[in-house]
Amino acid sequence: MCEQYLPLIIDHVSSLCLSDDEETPQLCKHLISYNLTIDEFTHLQSLLLQKIDSSNIILNITSNCFYLSYLTHLKIIECYFGYENNSQHLILNIWRLIKLTHCSLDVTFERRPTFIELQTISTSIKYLSIKNFIFSSIELNHLLRSTPFLRHLCIQFGESTISELYFIHCVPLITSLKLHFSGSLFVLTNILKSMPNLIHLTLETQTINLNGNQWKQILLDYIPKIKIFRFLIKILSFKHNNTEEQLEDFLNTFQTSFWLEEHQWFVRCDWPQHTNKVIILYTLPYCLHDTYVIYQNRWSKSTCPNTHDYNSYNQVINVFYKGRIDNLSLFPICYPNIRHLTLRLPFDNHFWTIIPTLDHLVSLEIIETQEHNRSESQLKDLVNRAPRLDCLSIDAMSFLLLIQSNIIHTSLRRVRLKHYWAKTNRYLNATQCSILANSLLGHQCEFLVIRVENRTIILDLINKMYNLRILSCECQDDNWINNSLLSSKDELVEWLKNSFPETYFVSRHRSRFVQLWINKEISAKISC
Numbered sequence: 088m089c090e091q092y093l094p095l096i097i098d099h100v101s102s103l104c105l106s107d108d109e110e111t112p113q114l115c116k117h118l119i120s121y122n123l124t125i126d127e128f129t130h131l132q133s134l135l136l137q138k139i140d141s142s143n144i145i146l147n148i149t150s151n152c153f154y155l156s157y158l159t160h161l162k163i164i165e166c167y168f169g170y171e172n173n174s175q176h177l178i179l180n181i182w183r184l185i186k187l188t189h190c191s192l193d194v195t196f197e198r199r200p201t202f203i204e205l206q207t208i209s210t211s212i213k214y215l216s217i218k219n220f221i222f223s224s225i226e227l228n229h230l231l232r233s234t235p236f237l238r239h240l241c242i243q244f245g246e247s248t249i250s251e252l253y254f255i256h257c258v259p260l261i262t263s264l265k266l267h268f269s270g271s272l273f274v275l276t277n278i279l280k281s282m283p284n285l286i287h288l289t290l291e292t293q294t295i296n297l298n299g300n301q302w303k304q305i306l307l308d309y310i311p312k313i314k315i316f317r318f319l320i321k322i323l324s325f326k327h328n329n330t331e332e333q334l335e336d337f338l339n340t341f342q343t344s345f346w347l348e349e350h351q352w353f354v355r356c357d358w359p360q361h362t363n364k365v366i367i368l369y370t371l372p373y374c375l376h377d378t379y380v381i382y383q384n385r386w387s388k389s390t391c392p393n394t395h396d397y398n399s400y401n402q403v404i405n406v407f408y409k410g411r412i413d414n415l416s417l418f419p420i421c422y423p424n425i426r427h428l429t430l431r432l433p434f435d436n437h438f439w440t441i442i443p444t445l446d447h448l449v450s451l452e453i454i455e456t457q458e459h460n461r462s463e464s465q466l467k468d469l470v471n472r473a474p475r476l477d478c479l480s481i482d483a484m485s486f487l488l489l490i491q492s493n494i495i496h497t498s499l500r501r502v503r504l505k506h507y508w509a510k511t512n513r514y515l516n517a518t519q520c521s522i523l524a525n526s527l528l529g530h531q532c533e534f535l536v537i538r539v540e541n542r543t544i545i546l547d548l549i550n551k552m553y554n555l556r557i558l559s560c561e562c563q564d565d566n567w568i569n570n571s572l573l574s575s576k577d578e579l580v581e582w583l584k585n586s587f588p589e590t591y592f593v594s595r596h597r598s599r600f601v602q603l604w605i606n607k608e609i610s611a612k613i614s615c
Contacts, residue, residue: 093121093123097123097128097129098128098129101131102132102133103125103135105136105137106137107137107139110534112594125148126154131155132159134148134152136162136163137165137166139167140167142167142169142172146176149177155184157186159186159188161181161190164193165193166195174196174200177200182209182212183207185211190214192219196219202222202230207233208233212237213237215234215237216265217243221244222243227244227255228254231255231258231281238263239263239264240264244268261285262286263288266288269293271294272297276309280309283311288315289317289375290317292319292321298337298341299346300343301340316352319367322365322366323365331386338388341354352370353370353389353390353391354389354390355389355397356389357386358384358386360385371391372402376402376404378405379407400420405427408428408431408441420441421440422441424447425442426448428451429452429453430454432455432461445469445472448476449477450476451480452480452481453466453481470499477500478500481505483506490528490529494528497531500534501532502536504536514563515538516539517541520537523537523548530552530554531554532552533555534557535559537560537561538560539562540564541562545560549587553607559600561599562601565601566579587603591604
């Protein structure tokens with residue numbers, strides 16, 4: 088299909104995603120095999136590279152982007168850049184794109200690039216997000232000098248006191264900053280000074296401990312135009328025994344007219360029960376998109392005039408339900424829009440009060456299951472209450488119990504079967520796999536991660552699970568070890584290739600797991 092139809096529309100494609108994840112393995116290499124290159128997408132405006140672990144491919148694609156006259160948006164997400172190439176070349180390729188305005192980088196580098204050596208200046212980049220890279224003052228200064236028209240910036244910053252006197256270049260056009268910060272107050276104020284027209288600041292830190300009056304002075308002195316200030320700050324617990332009294336005094340500094348009337352900025356302060364050392368202070372409504380951990384508090388209070396305001400954390404979509412909630416008065420919060428949920432079974436009686444609906448849930452991960460009837464019934468209840476659930480990650484034994492209850496769930500298509508190291512049933516045998524393959528959920532499953540005792544079980548699973556598109560499996564009889572990367576021959580991969588039609592794609596990615604991309608329709612047409 089790619090070879091036949093893509094050349095006919097290639098100059099009309101405006102947005103393209105190239106991914107090498109579990110569901111689209113080796114997609115970039117398929118394009119290359121059809122003699123297609125990225126510069127042939129002449130009207131491409133937006134490009135996403137995701138989960139690509141070949142630095143050669145990443146460099147080839149980004150270098151060819153230079154010839155794309157309309158490319159304004161580039162995302163390189165969850166990619167891996169190995170030792171075999173100079174990571175500096177990737178940064179240079181991006182900065183040479185003369186029309187690029189939006190750039191997001193989330194790359195794991197084996198050899199860390201540096202912005203100090205960057206001589207090219209981008210006059211087009213206005214929106215820049217860089218993850219998995221910790222900036223120092225020197226690095227940040229060179230970044231800002233190389234992007235003088237930057238308006239929105241999202242970075243991680245971490246620095247010792249050695250270079251904190253380093254001057255940071257002023258960029259007056261920046262109006263929005265999202266900063267994960269680890270450093271001294273001096274360095275933070277130095278950064279804010281370099282952005283005098285900042286309107287929107289989101290800050291996450293564990294190294295800055297200021298009360299409301301001190302924050303007020305910082306904002307007025309360095310970023311007086313600020314309109315939106317959001318933060319999540321973890322503070323070392325107060326030293327004396329009367330912690331609750333100190334927390335009350337501390338929270339009062341965020342209840343002045345500056346906070347409540349002029350800006351209507353409200354905060355909540357939590358003292359988690361599982362630690363004596365950390366206080367968590369954050370603005371309301373809660374706005375960060377990382378996984379939110381639900382825990383029991385020993386003290387919790389907000390500055391909202393109405394205590395029920397902002398108790399619904401509508402922006403939170405990723406939740407880890409950790410431990411037990413015993414006192415709802417210290418946790419009066421609910422999460423109505425969860426899309427990804429991680430928890431242990433069984434959960435406590437307050438779970439359905441805190442998480443009242445699973446209508447938006449698409450992914451459920453069970454990280455531990457205690458073996459008794461309550462866990463089994465709760466699991467079934469969770470699945471039944473999540474009409475949009477697409478992916479379930481759970482230990483194999485619990486899943487076998489679930490499917491033998493003849494549960495019906497029309498949207499569940501992806502299953503990841505895990506093992507627990509404490510248990511002996513790490514690999515499923517032929518009988519257990521047959522139960523899975525012949526079940527209702529087995530028949531509709533399109534994506535499966537599983538560990539099996541021997542390779543012949545793989546043949547049986549693919550024959551019986553007729554909707555299966557992707558199978559990622561670990562075999563107990565696989566002799567592969569990491570050292571075999573040095574060898575060109577992978578015995579299990581070769582055996583699987585010989586067992587299936589050429590339309591099936593088999594690969595291994597730096598682990599004991601082998602992936603099969605199953606294309607039964609094309610192989611059936613070929614056989615006819």
